[in-house]
Amino acid sequence: MxxxxxxxxxxxxxxxxxxxxxxxxxxxxxxxxxxxxxxxxxxxxxxxxxxxxxxxxxxxxxxxxxxxxxxxxxxxxxxxxxxxxxxxxxxxxxxxxxGNMITTAEHAIAMMFAVARQIPEASASTHAGKWEKSKFMGVELTGKTLGVIGAGNIGGIVCDRARGLKMKVVAYDPYLSNKKADNMGVEKVELDELLARADFITLHVPYTESTANILSRENLAKTKKGVRIINCARGGLVDEEALADALKSGHVAGAAFDVFKVEPATENPLFNLPNVVCTPHLGAATSExxxxxxxxxxxxxxxxxxxxxxxxxxNMPSVTAEEAKVMGPWLTLAGHLGSFIGQMTDEPIRAINILYDGSVGSMNLDALNCGVVAGIMKRANPDVNMVSAPVVAREKGIQISTTNQDKSGVFDGYVKVTVVTAKRERSVAGTVFSDGKPRFIQIKGINIDAEIGQHMLYTTNNDVPGIIGLLGNTMGKNGVNIANFTLGRNEAGGEAIALLYIDDALPHDVLKTLEGTGMFNQVKPLEFMVS
Known part of the structure; x- marks a missing residue:
């Protein structure tokens, strides 16, 4: 049928x-x-x-x-x-x-032109029978500095178009490598430098915990006087009330927005302000x-x-039905290993090295690689999936390598993931037990045996007495129930780690309490997609 x-x-x-x-x-x-x-x-x-x-x-x-x-x-x-x-x-x-990358990028460029030359207001004035030629003095784009926040698929196209307009392009993207930036012909900078130098700022990042209000009131105050801001990415990336105040004060010369914090946007602080161009989320709205x-x-x-x-x-890897029966738990593990690394790494990643040991080496490693890379990339881009993750990584200049070796330890098979940044290497390994449940078995070279839960807490400290009690007492006093508690150390008196599987997300005040004890080198809440 x-x-x-x-x-x-x-x-x-x-x-x-x-x-x-x-x-x-x-x-x-x-x-x-x-x-x-x-x-x-x-x-x-x-x-x-x-x-x-x-x-x-x-x-x-x-x-x-x-x-x-x-x-x-x-x-x-x-x-x-x-x-x-x-x-x-x-x-x-x-x-x-x-399918809509070029269309969205072109809309951002169009919005930049519109706000630079006050085209919508000039059009409305002319339609009204006025001839206010002197009122609508614009600025050229040629020679101006465009600050691009997010140089991925769409942002990369905007960079290319802007260079064609003879603009100087600076880009802020934690996952943009220097080599990739050189190939794109843009200058990679930190956010504060972009804010201080840019004549125009355009945003091309997803809405995540780390990008929400990336142009906050504080960051808007760091911008160059007379800057013009374009947002055709996602609502919530810019503090709209703070931007409205900056427009009224004259610090920001103009803004062009296709997306808003609340949509449909029937009212907004930016509406009806001079030199603010607004469109109703038209980024992908072309027939092509x-x-x-x-x-x-x-x-x-x-x-x-x-x-x-x-x-x-x-929500599914690119594998056949036959492969999925065997690989399911290992694909879950791959995602968890990547997610751990992704949540722990803030610097741009240069390389991802994946080691397959023993029985897992005979499986569909392309799919497992995709699972690892997707887990890593999801922190920066929640829309990434197992198919698009390697493409995104490649566009960011991240080198992905795979090693397959015969059984070398006590486990029938395991996977070890190592990421390389300019500052450090970070690794985590895991396996799947006979019950089909993935486990972490090594972090930073320290052996552990940790069940993986949706809400976890990872800590590092010097190996001294009292850490277990401190963690347990703090959790207990604040009503945080511990489902599983795993410890490890490299040597007596050396570096030690703890991984706690807790029933609910760690409250912010508990995190601050632990950090305030001075006993930990690192305290990091972690979240995993566990079905």
Missing amino acids: APKVLISDKLSDAAVQIFKDRGIEVDFQPDLGKDKDKLAEVIGKYDGLAIRSATKVTEKILAAADNLKVVGRAGIGTDNVDKDAASKKGVIVMNTPF AQENVALQVAEQMANYLLTGAVENAL
């Missing part, structure tokens, strides 16, 4: 035809996604669901999706899909991460981009439904 796909949002006729040409039965109902109850009523008949942003794939929808195998999102954002619920249901979630992502998602879904090939999946 041919697979059946429901398209519940507007997709191009060409995308619909791809399904038909591949022998897939397709039901094109572009307005159905707006009716949650009706969608829940009919979703059980389909093997695949193709969507844009209007359809909300909730836990309720997934609960009714008894035959659903894949959800394909034509676009990059998947906030409208409950990925945890999809994973539990065994439904793959795919997106098309590279919409067509590209529609065609891509149709091809990806058809490939999976007909051959089992997995492309651009957010």
